[in-house]
Amino acid sequence: MAGRAAGVPAALARRPNRVFRPQDVADVYAHPRAELARLSGTGVIRRLATGYYAMTPLDRLGDAWRPELEAAALGVAIADYGPDVVALIGASAARHHGALPRAVAVATVAVPKQRPVMVMENGAISFAKRDVTRLDVERVQTELVSGWVTTVEQTLLDIAAPPGRFDLHLGDRAEVMAALGRRADLALVAELAAQQHRPAALRRIRASLDVNSA
Template identity: 45%
Template sequence: MTWRPTLEAATAAVATALYGDRVPVLTGLTAARMHRALPRAIGVGYVAVPTRRRALRLADRESEVRFVTRAVAELDAIAMTTELGQVLVTTPEQTVLDLARADPRAEDLDAQEVIDALWPECDPAALEEIAGRQRMRATYRRVVANR
Protein backbone atom coordinates (compact mmCIF):
# COMPACT_ATOMS: atom_id res chain seq x y z
CA MET A 1 0.00 0.00 0.00
CA THR A 2 1.25 3.46 -0.89
CA TRP A 3 1.31 6.28 1.64
CA ARG A 4 -1.03 9.18 1.03
CA PRO A 5 -1.75 12.24 3.15
CA THR A 6 -4.95 12.68 5.12
CA LEU A 7 -7.81 14.39 3.31
CA GLU A 8 -7.27 17.45 5.49
CA ALA A 9 -3.60 17.72 4.49
CA ALA A 10 -4.41 17.06 0.83
CA THR A 11 -7.13 19.74 0.89
CA ALA A 12 -4.69 22.26 2.35
CA ALA A 13 -2.00 21.31 -0.18
CA VAL A 14 -4.31 21.67 -3.18
CA ALA A 15 -5.66 25.02 -1.97
CA THR A 16 -2.18 26.31 -1.14
CA ALA A 17 -0.93 25.35 -4.62
CA LEU A 18 -3.82 27.33 -6.13
CA TYR A 19 -3.91 30.36 -3.80
CA GLY A 20 -0.51 30.57 -2.11
CA ASP A 21 0.82 30.01 1.37
CA ARG A 22 -1.31 31.21 4.33
CA VAL A 23 -4.25 32.21 2.13
CA PRO A 24 -6.61 29.19 2.28
CA VAL A 25 -8.21 28.31 5.61
CA LEU A 26 -9.56 24.85 6.41
CA THR A 27 -13.14 25.33 7.55
CA GLY A 28 -16.37 23.55 8.50
CA LEU A 29 -16.20 19.82 9.05
CA THR A 30 -12.58 19.76 7.83
CA ALA A 31 -11.60 22.20 10.57
CA ALA A 32 -13.55 20.02 13.00
CA ARG A 33 -11.44 17.03 11.94
CA MET A 34 -8.27 19.06 12.57
CA HIS A 35 -9.58 19.93 16.05
CA ARG A 36 -10.42 16.23 16.62
CA ALA A 37 -14.09 17.06 17.11
CA LEU A 38 -15.25 14.70 14.35
CA PRO A 39 -13.69 11.28 14.84
CA ARG A 40 -14.74 9.69 11.56
CA ALA A 41 -13.31 10.58 8.19
CA ILE A 42 -15.51 12.28 5.64
CA GLY A 43 -15.10 12.26 1.85
CA VAL A 44 -15.03 16.02 1.41
CA GLY A 45 -12.42 18.58 2.35
CA TYR A 46 -13.73 22.12 2.95
CA VAL A 47 -11.44 25.10 2.50
CA ALA A 48 -12.19 28.83 2.57
CA VAL A 49 -10.62 30.78 -0.30
CA PRO A 50 -10.95 34.37 -1.53
CA THR A 51 -12.40 33.62 -4.98
CA ARG A 52 -15.00 31.27 -6.39
CA ARG A 53 -13.79 27.91 -7.63
CA ARG A 54 -15.44 24.63 -8.55
CA ALA A 55 -14.91 21.52 -6.44
CA LEU A 56 -11.99 19.29 -7.44
CA ARG A 57 -11.98 15.50 -7.30
CA LEU A 58 -8.82 13.98 -5.88
CA ALA A 59 -7.09 11.49 -8.16
CA ASP A 60 -5.86 9.17 -5.40
CA ARG A 61 -9.19 8.52 -3.62
CA GLU A 62 -12.96 8.93 -3.79
CA SER A 63 -12.91 12.41 -2.25
CA GLU A 64 -13.18 16.00 -3.31
CA VAL A 65 -12.04 19.44 -2.23
CA ARG A 66 -14.84 21.99 -1.94
CA PHE A 67 -13.91 25.65 -2.03
CA VAL A 68 -15.98 28.04 0.08
CA THR A 69 -15.70 31.68 -0.98
CA ARG A 70 -15.00 33.80 2.10
CA ALA A 71 -13.10 36.90 3.12
CA VAL A 72 -10.32 34.68 4.44
CA ALA A 73 -8.42 37.52 6.14
CA GLU A 74 -11.46 38.14 8.37
CA LEU A 75 -11.75 34.54 9.57
CA ASP A 76 -10.57 33.70 13.06
CA ALA A 77 -7.89 31.13 12.23
CA ILE A 78 -4.85 29.48 13.75
CA ALA A 79 -1.90 27.61 12.28
CA MET A 80 -1.98 23.85 12.76
CA THR A 81 0.38 21.14 11.58
CA THR A 82 -0.44 18.38 9.11
CA GLU A 83 1.94 15.74 7.80
CA LEU A 84 2.55 18.10 4.84
CA GLY A 85 3.26 21.18 6.93
CA GLN A 86 1.46 24.13 8.50
CA VAL A 87 -2.04 25.17 7.45
CA LEU A 88 -4.51 27.77 8.64
CA VAL A 89 -7.61 26.31 10.30
CA THR A 90 -10.63 28.12 11.69
CA THR A 91 -10.60 28.30 15.48
CA PRO A 92 -13.10 26.23 17.47
CA GLU A 93 -15.22 29.38 17.92
CA GLN A 94 -15.22 30.23 14.20
CA THR A 95 -15.95 26.59 13.33
CA VAL A 96 -18.94 26.45 15.70
CA LEU A 97 -20.40 29.67 14.27
CA ASP A 98 -19.81 28.57 10.67
CA LEU A 99 -21.46 25.18 11.20
CA ALA A 100 -24.40 26.72 13.08
CA ARG A 101 -24.89 29.28 10.31
CA ALA A 102 -24.71 26.63 7.58
CA ASP A 103 -27.32 24.49 9.37
CA PRO A 104 -29.48 26.88 11.42
CA ARG A 105 -31.78 24.17 12.75
CA ALA A 106 -28.82 21.85 13.45
CA GLU A 107 -30.44 19.11 11.39
CA ASP A 108 -27.09 17.89 10.11
CA LEU A 109 -26.07 15.30 12.69
CA ASP A 110 -22.37 15.83 11.94
CA ALA A 111 -22.71 19.59 12.45
CA GLN A 112 -24.53 19.22 15.76
CA GLU A 113 -22.07 16.56 16.93
CA VAL A 114 -19.16 18.87 16.11
CA ILE A 115 -20.76 21.88 17.80
CA ASP A 116 -21.32 19.80 20.94
CA ALA A 117 -17.74 18.47 20.85
CA LEU A 118 -16.16 21.88 20.25
CA TRP A 119 -18.30 23.81 22.73
CA PRO A 120 -16.07 23.10 25.78
CA GLU A 121 -13.08 24.44 23.79
CA CYS A 122 -14.80 27.73 22.95
CA ASP A 123 -14.14 31.01 24.72
CA PRO A 124 -17.53 32.74 25.18
CA ALA A 125 -16.00 36.21 24.74
CA ALA A 126 -14.26 35.14 21.51
CA LEU A 127 -17.52 33.64 20.20
CA GLU A 128 -19.37 36.88 20.84
CA GLU A 129 -16.60 39.03 19.34
CA ILE A 130 -16.38 36.94 16.15
CA ALA A 131 -20.16 36.92 15.79
CA GLY A 132 -20.30 40.69 16.09
CA ARG A 133 -17.44 41.29 13.66
CA GLN A 134 -18.82 38.88 11.06
CA ARG A 135 -22.51 39.78 11.29
CA MET A 136 -23.39 36.44 12.88
CA ARG A 137 -25.20 37.73 15.98
CA ALA A 138 -28.39 35.75 15.27
CA THR A 139 -26.30 32.60 14.81
CA TYR A 140 -24.45 33.33 18.05
CA ARG A 141 -27.70 33.84 20.00
CA ARG A 142 -29.12 30.59 18.60
CA VAL A 143 -25.99 28.60 19.49
CA VAL A 144 -25.85 30.02 23.02
CA ALA A 145 -29.58 29.43 23.56
CA ASN A 146 -29.13 25.74 22.66
CA ARG A 147 -26.52 25.23 25.41
Protein backbone atom coordinates in the same frame (compact mmCIF):
# COMPACT_ATOMS: atom_id res chain seq x y z
CA MET B 1 20.95 11.58 -0.43
CA ALA B 2 19.64 11.15 3.12
CA GLY B 3 16.23 12.68 3.80
CA ARG B 4 14.80 12.22 0.31
CA ALA B 5 13.81 9.40 -1.96
CA ALA B 6 16.15 8.19 -4.67
CA GLY B 7 15.44 9.80 -8.02
CA VAL B 8 13.84 12.95 -6.58
CA PRO B 9 15.87 16.16 -7.03
CA ALA B 10 16.74 17.97 -3.81
CA ALA B 11 14.90 21.09 -5.04
CA LEU B 12 11.69 19.07 -5.17
CA ALA B 13 12.23 17.23 -1.88
CA ARG B 14 12.88 20.52 -0.04
CA ARG B 15 9.61 22.18 -1.06
CA PRO B 16 7.72 23.40 2.05
CA ASN B 17 4.45 22.38 0.42
CA ARG B 18 4.62 18.70 -0.46
CA VAL B 19 1.70 19.15 -2.85
CA PHE B 20 2.71 20.47 -6.23
CA ARG B 21 1.63 20.92 -9.84
CA PRO B 22 3.61 20.37 -13.06
CA GLN B 23 4.19 24.11 -13.44
CA ASP B 24 5.74 24.21 -9.95
CA VAL B 25 8.59 21.95 -11.08
CA ALA B 26 9.18 23.40 -14.55
CA ASP B 27 12.54 24.67 -13.32
CA VAL B 28 13.47 21.15 -12.22
CA TYR B 29 12.28 19.06 -15.16
CA ALA B 30 12.33 19.86 -18.86
CA HIS B 31 9.15 17.81 -19.31
CA PRO B 32 7.41 18.04 -15.92
CA ARG B 33 4.17 16.23 -16.76
CA ALA B 34 5.94 13.22 -18.16
CA GLU B 35 8.45 13.12 -15.30
CA LEU B 36 5.77 13.43 -12.62
CA ALA B 37 3.79 10.64 -14.27
CA ARG B 38 6.93 8.48 -14.17
CA LEU B 39 7.60 9.25 -10.50
CA SER B 40 3.96 8.56 -9.70
CA GLY B 41 4.36 5.14 -11.25
CA THR B 42 7.28 4.36 -8.96
CA GLY B 43 5.41 5.45 -5.82
CA VAL B 44 7.83 8.27 -5.00
CA ILE B 45 4.96 10.73 -5.45
CA ARG B 46 1.21 10.21 -5.34
CA ARG B 47 -1.26 11.60 -7.85
CA LEU B 48 -4.05 13.36 -5.95
CA ALA B 49 -6.14 14.65 -8.84
CA THR B 50 -5.58 15.84 -12.40
CA GLY B 51 -2.56 18.15 -12.26
CA TYR B 52 -1.79 17.70 -8.53
CA TYR B 53 0.73 15.42 -6.83
CA ALA B 54 1.98 14.82 -3.30
CA MET B 55 5.42 13.70 -2.13
CA THR B 56 5.24 10.30 -0.45
CA PRO B 57 6.76 10.34 3.07
CA LEU B 58 10.01 8.39 3.25
CA ASP B 59 8.61 5.98 5.81
CA ARG B 60 5.64 5.18 3.57
CA LEU B 61 7.51 4.37 0.37
CA GLY B 62 6.45 1.03 -1.03
CA ASP B 63 3.03 0.86 0.63
CA ALA B 64 -0.42 2.13 -0.33
CA TRP B 65 -0.03 5.51 1.37
CA ARG B 66 -2.36 8.32 0.54
CA PRO B 67 -2.63 11.58 2.47
CA GLU B 68 -5.50 12.58 4.70
CA LEU B 69 -8.12 14.41 2.68
CA GLU B 70 -7.86 17.58 4.80
CA ALA B 71 -4.07 17.71 4.40
CA ALA B 72 -4.39 17.26 0.65
CA ALA B 73 -7.05 19.98 0.44
CA LEU B 74 -4.89 22.49 2.28
CA GLY B 75 -1.89 21.56 0.14
CA VAL B 76 -3.86 22.01 -3.10
CA ALA B 77 -5.20 25.39 -1.97
CA ILE B 78 -1.73 26.60 -0.98
CA ALA B 79 -0.30 25.39 -4.29
CA ASP B 80 -2.89 27.46 -6.15
CA TYR B 81 -3.11 30.60 -3.99
CA GLY B 82 -0.21 30.67 -1.54
CA PRO B 83 -0.16 30.05 2.22
CA ASP B 84 -1.56 33.33 3.50
CA VAL B 85 -5.04 33.45 1.94
CA VAL B 86 -6.37 29.91 2.44
CA ALA B 87 -7.54 27.95 5.50
CA LEU B 88 -9.28 24.75 6.47
CA ILE B 89 -12.79 25.62 7.64
CA GLY B 90 -16.07 24.02 8.63
CA ALA B 91 -16.12 20.25 9.05
CA SER B 92 -12.45 20.03 8.08
CA ALA B 93 -11.50 22.41 10.88
CA ALA B 94 -13.76 20.50 13.25
CA ARG B 95 -11.89 17.30 12.42
CA HIS B 96 -8.59 19.04 13.13
CA HIS B 97 -9.92 20.11 16.53
CA GLY B 98 -11.10 16.58 17.32
CA ALA B 99 -14.78 17.55 17.34
CA LEU B 100 -15.67 15.31 14.39
CA PRO B 101 -13.92 11.95 14.79
CA ARG B 102 -15.56 10.36 11.76
CA ALA B 103 -13.98 10.92 8.36
CA VAL B 104 -16.06 12.85 5.85
CA ALA B 105 -15.95 12.59 2.08
CA VAL B 106 -15.52 16.32 1.45
CA ALA B 107 -12.81 18.63 2.76
CA THR B 108 -13.66 22.33 2.89
CA VAL B 109 -11.10 25.06 2.44
CA ALA B 110 -11.47 28.84 2.24
CA VAL B 111 -9.89 30.42 -0.85
CA PRO B 112 -9.92 33.91 -2.42
CA LYS B 113 -12.38 33.04 -5.21
CA GLN B 114 -15.18 30.60 -5.85
CA ARG B 115 -14.36 27.51 -7.90
CA PRO B 116 -15.92 24.12 -8.59
CA VAL B 117 -15.52 21.10 -6.36
CA MET B 118 -12.36 19.12 -7.10
CA VAL B 119 -12.72 15.36 -7.15
CA MET B 120 -9.80 13.56 -5.52
CA GLU B 121 -8.95 9.87 -5.41
CA ASN B 122 -10.24 9.57 -1.84
CA GLY B 123 -12.91 12.27 -1.67
CA ALA B 124 -13.46 15.81 -2.85
CA ILE B 125 -12.42 19.36 -2.03
CA SER B 126 -15.07 22.04 -1.65
CA PHE B 127 -13.72 25.58 -2.10
CA ALA B 128 -15.51 28.38 -0.25
CA LYS B 129 -14.84 32.00 -1.20
CA ARG B 130 -13.92 33.73 2.04
CA ASP B 131 -11.51 36.44 3.14
CA VAL B 132 -9.19 34.55 5.47
CA THR B 133 -7.85 37.81 6.92
CA ARG B 134 -11.31 38.33 8.47
CA LEU B 135 -11.39 34.90 10.09
CA ASP B 136 -9.92 33.84 13.41
CA VAL B 137 -7.27 31.31 12.40
CA GLU B 138 -4.30 29.46 13.82
CA ARG B 139 -1.37 27.59 12.34
CA VAL B 140 -1.60 23.84 11.72
CA GLN B 141 1.07 21.40 10.59
CA THR B 142 -0.26 18.58 8.42
CA GLU B 143 1.64 15.68 6.93
CA LEU B 144 2.00 17.72 3.73
CA VAL B 145 2.17 21.41 4.58
CA SER B 146 1.93 24.09 7.24
CA GLY B 147 -1.06 26.40 6.88
CA TRP B 148 -4.10 27.98 8.52
CA VAL B 149 -7.13 26.42 10.16
CA THR B 150 -9.98 28.26 11.83
CA THR B 151 -9.84 28.34 15.63
CA VAL B 152 -12.28 26.44 17.82
CA GLU B 153 -14.35 29.62 18.23
CA GLN B 154 -14.45 30.46 14.51
CA THR B 155 -15.20 26.86 13.63
CA LEU B 156 -18.09 26.78 16.07
CA LEU B 157 -19.49 29.95 14.51
CA ASP B 158 -19.12 28.48 11.01
CA ILE B 159 -20.72 25.15 11.91
CA ALA B 160 -23.68 27.11 13.30
CA ALA B 161 -24.34 28.42 9.78
CA PRO B 162 -27.51 27.21 8.00
CA PRO B 163 -27.73 23.39 7.69
CA GLY B 164 -26.11 21.92 4.62
CA ARG B 165 -23.38 24.50 4.26
CA PHE B 166 -20.63 22.18 5.44
CA ASP B 167 -22.06 18.82 4.37
CA LEU B 168 -22.99 17.77 7.90
CA HIS B 169 -26.16 15.95 8.85
CA LEU B 170 -28.20 17.56 11.61
CA GLY B 171 -27.13 14.97 14.16
CA ASP B 172 -23.46 15.39 13.31
CA ARG B 173 -23.85 19.16 13.36
CA ALA B 174 -25.33 19.12 16.87
CA GLU B 175 -22.59 16.77 18.07
CA VAL B 176 -19.85 18.95 16.59
CA MET B 177 -21.31 22.13 18.07
CA ALA B 178 -21.53 20.50 21.49
CA ALA B 179 -17.92 19.26 21.29
CA LEU B 180 -16.61 22.64 20.16
CA GLY B 181 -18.76 24.48 22.68
CA ARG B 182 -17.16 22.63 25.56
CA ARG B 183 -13.77 24.01 24.52
CA ALA B 184 -14.66 27.40 23.11
CA ASP B 185 -14.24 30.79 24.74
CA LEU B 186 -17.87 31.84 24.37
CA ALA B 187 -17.04 35.51 24.94
CA LEU B 188 -14.73 35.34 21.94
CA VAL B 189 -17.42 33.54 19.94
CA ALA B 190 -19.79 36.43 20.70
CA GLU B 191 -17.11 38.95 19.71
CA LEU B 192 -16.49 37.18 16.41
CA ALA B 193 -20.21 36.95 15.72
CA ALA B 194 -20.52 40.73 16.22
CA GLN B 195 -17.52 41.45 13.99
CA GLN B 196 -18.78 39.14 11.24
CA HIS B 197 -22.45 40.21 11.52
CA ARG B 198 -23.70 36.71 12.37
CA PRO B 199 -26.25 37.14 15.16
CA ALA B 200 -28.37 34.20 13.98
CA ALA B 201 -25.40 31.82 14.25
CA LEU B 202 -24.68 33.07 17.76
CA ARG B 203 -28.31 32.52 18.80
CA ARG B 204 -28.15 29.01 17.37
CA ILE B 205 -24.98 28.28 19.34
CA ARG B 206 -26.45 29.55 22.59
CA ALA B 207 -29.64 27.56 22.08
CA SER B 208 -27.69 24.42 21.24
CA LEU B 209 -25.41 24.70 24.26
CA ASP B 210 -28.36 25.38 26.56
CA VAL B 211 -30.00 22.19 25.31
CA ASN B 212 -26.83 20.14 25.67
CA SER B 213 -26.19 21.45 29.20
CA ALA B 214 -29.70 20.75 30.39
